[in-house]
Amino acid sequence: MKLYGAIASPYVARVVMYARIKGVDLPLAEAPGGIKSPEYLKLNPIGKMPTLDVDGKGIGESTIICDYLEDVYPQKSGLPADPYDRARSRLIARIVDLYIGQQVTPLFRQMNPATRDQAVIETAGKEIVKTYGYAEHAMGSGPFCVGATPTLGDCALGATTMMMKKILAAGNFGITDPTDSGRLATWWKAMEGNAHCGPVLQDYGTAFDGFMKKMAAARK
Template structure:
């Protein structure tokens, strides 16, 4: 098996992290043709998004589907809890990330330039982000991870987006509170993430990618 994409994508990071947790060797390859819109890439998936998994000569797009495939076929350590309610909760956390957390950073990116910033739009975006984090806290299990004592699919979905928001939104808008640094449920969850070698190292790896992206964005704003 191999995964096509770039670690800059939080969805690629999700699949890679789950593979590491399960102990699966999943090489990451760049998009054939140099782009997700190249003829070579579109021949694998006309959706034109990353990642795409190649397994047994067949191709699967969409990170959530890829993660479920790895869970069902990859063996190794479980990436989902054995209890059906906890399995559903782990999947729910991933779903909340995709539907409610993932759309938020883009709203702040549009307000990165202080010279053209609309504070009313920033305030609206901050309220939506706070609501999305509230959904995560409400549905997370007893923990310390999103469900139970070990990282699962939900953690693999949440970690890249939390890192993205930490390194972009909270770095550019320091007046906004970061719930992962508090005493609430997201705070205890983040401590668990930092205590797990695979989760911490994956988060640090992704943080470096985001920091490089933000540095390039700041340079463009200066220009």
């Protein structure tokens, strides 16, 4: 079993982080021939990453891959024991996919000061604060999203938060980072200091920096 994808993707980083908190050895490999190659499309016809290769059979979509890992390796759960807390952890991951991520990614297209749309930036800034509020509302006492250890919601929110921080810093948009204060700041500090999550966040952040530099060079 191995995971195809690049650590510069927040969705790949999510799965890698989830495997780490579960203690699962999950090798990361480049997609054979690229994500649009015939070989890769046989595993995942959507042509996106990540894809989990299980004996030549492909499983796509990061959340589904995490579900699979939870089913196959139940010995150390990546979800809280309490059913309500499990639902909250899953809810936070869902909020990331449906709301937070949808507000962060448009800013990536506004990196060039010469062509950026200030109205798009202002709207995204307001929505980022609002949607992070959704995640905070679903959180427990912490320091992680739901309890004393990281779970699925932390993996999803952690990767996307690192992407947000990198984009806000590089773009100098003047947008408030909602994880700079309060409950979300406590959560982020715990994530960075966690033995499983912290190194993955660092690797992802470094890889994403490299990706942004390539994109900046292409704009020149």
